[in-house]
Amino acid sequence: MKHYERTREHHTSLPWEPEESAAIELVHFSASYGGRSVLHDLSFTVPRGSIFGLLGTNGAGKTTTIKTLLGFRPPQSGVVRVLGYEVGRQQQAINALVGSVSEQSSLYDGLTVAQLCRLSSQLQRRWNQPLVQRFLDLFALPAHARLKTFSRGMRSQVALCLALGHEPELLILDEPTAGLDPLAHQVVLSTLIGEVAARGTTIFFATQQLAEVEAMADQVAVLHGGRLSLYDEVDQLRTREQFVRLVYAQQPPAEEMAYLRGLPDVLRVEQEGRAVRLRMAGEAQALVALLQARPYALRDHEVVAVPLAEVLLTALRGEGA
Ligand SMILES: Nc1ncnc2c1ncn2[C@@H]1O[C@H](COP(=O)(O)OP(=O)(O)OP(=O)(O)O)[C@@H](O)[C@H]1O
Numbered sequence: 001m002k003h004y005e006r007t008r009e010h011h012t013s014l015p016w017e018p019e020e021s022a023a024i025e026l027v028h029f030s031a032s033y034g035g036r037s038v039l040h041d042l043s044f045t046v047p048r049g050s051i052f053g054l055l056g057t058n059g060a061g062k063t064t065t066i067k068t069l070l071g072f073r074p075p076q077s078g079v080v081r082v083l084g085y086e087v088g089r090q091q092q093a094i095n096a097l098v099g100s101v102s103e104q105s106s107l108y109d110g111l112t113v114a115q116l117c118r119l120s121s122q123l124q125r126r127w128n129q130p131l132v133q134r135f136l137d138l139f140a141l142p143a144h145a146r147l148k149t150f151s152r153g154m155r156s157q158v159a160l161c162l163a164l165g166h167e168p169e170l171l172i173l174d175e176p177t178a179g180l181d182p183l184a185h186q187v188v189l190s191t192l193i194g195e196v197a198a199r200g201t202t203i204f205f206a207t208q209q210l211a212e213v214e215a216m217a218d219q220v221a222v223l224h225g226g227r228l229s230l231y232d233e234v235d236q237l238r239t240r241e242q243f244v245r246l247v248y249a250q251q252p253p254a255e256e257m258a259y260l261r262g263l264p265d266v267l268r269v270e271q272e273g274r275a276v277r278l279r280m281a282g283e284a285q286a287l288v289a290l291l292q293a294r295p296y297a298l299r300d301h302e303v304v305a306v307p308l309a310e311v312l313l314t315a316l317r318g319e320g321a
Helices: 003-007 062-069 091-097 113-123 129-138 152-164 182-199 210-216 234-240 254-262 285-292 308-316
Strands: 022-033 036-047 051-056 077-082 098-101 170-174 202-207 219-224 227-233 241-248 266-272 275-281 298-305
Touching: 022 062, 022 202, 036 062, 036 077, 036 202, 036 219, 036 227, 051 062, 051 182, 051 210, 051 308, 062 077, 062 170, 062 202, 091 098, 098 152, 113 129, 113 152, 129 152, 129 182, 152 170, 152 182, 182 202, 182 210, 202 210, 210 308, 219 234, 219 308, 227 234, 227 308, 234 308, 241 285, 254 266, 254 275, 285 298
Parallel strands: 051 202, 051 219, 098 170, 170 202
Antiparallel strands: 022 036, 022 077, 219 227, 241 275, 241 298, 266 275
């Protein structure tokens, strides 16, 4: 039986039904600094076993969310639960089950990697040194060099190896590939997907990189100005929106353009002479059939899925559909 199942405290008067399958649950969570509100009413769920990307531009609120999950900042309002425990109130239980790499990671410059491993093993309830060594070898990190001789990217790799040492149920990473060269970046991504997630560990990572979400995540939440502008499964997002290119026999009149703009699933309309490009949510065939029955003859049409990167960029701009 897992540790958290043995030690779970039961609450009789929760304001909502906790999701047993959730690794992380945010319910109407808001945060502020000195009275300035920076995260507004966030609600989303990270399923156990998923790789979940939290995407946002500079200052969107990613680190503040992660600080809250790690127990460094209490939520101003709402409830935040990690592996079924409430942050702040049951933080010890959370800390025993979560590994993290964030700006809070305290790395000791004067110590060697081997000394850091010994120290970490004493602080943790359990420690899998062969596993840590395997990851250190994967990153080709020298065990007997002092941390102060390491680059920023190497330090991130050490922090990741140490975070994995106590075999966490959940790994929380704040920009896990920041400062890494393209080769190290690739090793970290393939390690996280191929080794860590494959062991059943839930991975929650904050990033500014679209490509990282595309390569790693199976779920994504996008923050814009401290608000949730998108939250969905990545596979859903790959097919969720379509570009429809219509070529009319003659330039469509203003009346037809107004009709297109008024259609419920149509998100954007651009016209250039006889050609019209629609961006729409959902499946396009029914819409095309509808337009073919209109009095304005269509010469041609083409449907392509809106690329995932474009869907994410739209959400980053706060223009979520
Ligand atoms: N210690 C602090 N005191 C006051 N305001 C803060 C503090 N830390 C962050 N903020 C503000 O909170 C907002 C969210 O910041 P946060 O660091 O969470 O964003 P982020 O998405 O992680 O950004 P980045 O990608 O640039 O690291 C920003 O407006 C920032 O100015």
